[in-house]
Amino acid sequence: MVKKLILIVIASILISIGINVFILPLHLLNGGVFGISLLLKYLLGFHLGLTIFCINFPIYLLAYKFDQTYFINGVMGLMISSIIIDLLFPLNGIIHLPIFISASIGGLFIGCGVGIMLRNHTSPGGVDLLSLLMAKWYSINPGMFILAVDACIIIFGLLIIKDLHLLYSLLTITIVGIVVSIFTSFKTVEFYV
Template identity: 55%
Template sequence: MVKKMMVIGFGSTLIGIGLNGFIIPFHLINGGFIGISLIINYLWGFKAGLIFILLNFPVYMFAFKSNPLYFINGIIGAIISGLMIELLIPLNGVIHLPIMSSVIIGAVIIGIGVGVMLRNHISPGGMDLLALLLAKWSKVNVGVIIFAMDTMIIFAALFLLQDAKLFYSLLIVSIVGLLASMITSFRGVQFFIS
């Protein structure tokens, strides 16, 4: 349990840093429920972290029926991730980089956070939790499933917000999906000392 809490704390902190420090200042989005929360935030000003937590409840109920362990890990992961998004809001506007650099650095930070949590069977949010369950059922890599869902969310954001800058969000979800896929697929390397 201590290891899980450390993983959740580490992953959630990276997600909060990546979003607030690099993604939100340019009004870009990530995928999943975080992306939906950011769209709602940009449209109506509601707190993204709190919306993120609320959006997760229906998936938690579904997860509880199919796998109680995913439910417990998911609810803890999403609540802490949502809180870290809110707690790290002061980072917004502190780091000044060109948009492409910000997108790449932010996506790498978020991707590591998401990947480390998923590798430990902890979901940083309901859509990732849904992807974990789909991956278990379909045998398709969780990173691939996340990327497909995230792409749909970004096209919805382009339609709703009508900001061409959101095309950068496709790069964000590509990097996050790639890193999540690599981290969850990595089997580990054994070193033998002769």
């Protein structure tokens, strides 16, 4: 349990750096539940926090019903990553890079963090938790599942917002998906703390 907590904290720090340092300052659209919630806010004026909770709720119920270990690990991952993302929010804007480089590095950090979590059967919640369940039921690589869902969210966002700036979000989620796929592909590799 201590090893899992340490890995969740390390993964959460990586995710937080990716989001706060490289993604948020450029107003890129993220995938997953956060991306869906942002789109609903833009379209219908929904409150972001409440929308994130409402979308996550059925995913967590599904995890609780079918695999309580994933549910508990998902709750831990969501709580720790949410706290660390907020704690590291002051990093927002400390580095100024061209958008292509920032989107790429942000995707690398987020992908490593999510990959470490998924490798250890936990997640920061939302689509990542759903990808764990899908991998268990259908032998789908979680990284490819995340990439497919996130790509749909970004493309839908592009159609709604009509801002070509969001094309860089596709770069970010592609890198996240590839890195997560690499982390979750090798069954024999273990992380030691």
